Amino acid sequence: MGYFEMSKLALKWALTKPPTTRYPFEPRQPIAGSRGQIVFTKDNCVYCTVCAKKCPTGALVVNRAEKKWVIDRLRCINCGYCAEICPKKSLTMVEGHGSPAVTRDREFH
Ligand code: SF4
Ligand code: SF4
Numbered sequence: 001m002g003y004f005e006m007s008k009l010a011l012k013w014a015l016t017k018p019p020t021t022r023y024p025f026e027p028r029q030p031i032a033g034s035r036g037q038i039v040f041t042k043d044n045c046v047y048c049t050v051c052a053k054k055c056p057t058g059a060l061v062v063n064r065a066e067k068k069w070v071i072d073r074l075r076c077i078n079c080g081y082c083a084e085i086c087p088k089k090s091l092t093m094v095e096g097h098g099s100p101a102v103t104r105d106r107e108f109h
Contacts, residue, residue, distance in 0.1 A: 044089060054082065068109070
């Protein structure tokens with residue numbers, strides 16, 4: 001490729017909006033039809049442990065005695081099953097993406 005053609009190409013890309021986004025600095029837009037993410041509402045929860053027993057990936061741990069509900073976001077595949085079966089509607093799927101999880105830290109409630 002000659003110098004002129006290369007300069008033309010470089011100029012074109014310098015003036016064109018990139019096809020990618022600067023995630024995580026720019027929030028990701030929800031994709032139409034995507035499931036979203038699980039949100040836990042502590043007020044209704046009776047710590048029955050049903051969600052933890054049925055979660056296909058073992059992302060949830062519920063401790064009835066200590067009234068603790070814990071999710072490992074890196075394990076969760078956002079299938080929404082726990083939200084479907086929760087008898088108290090403490091779990092819901094909401095549109096959008098959460099903050100990116102970069103460690104195995106769990107979310108305690
Ligand atoms: S199934 Fe619902 S009520 Fe039962 S522990 Fe899970 S979130 Fe709480
Ligand atoms: S959405 Fe699916 S994978 Fe995530 S916690 Fe609920 S049941 Fe488990």
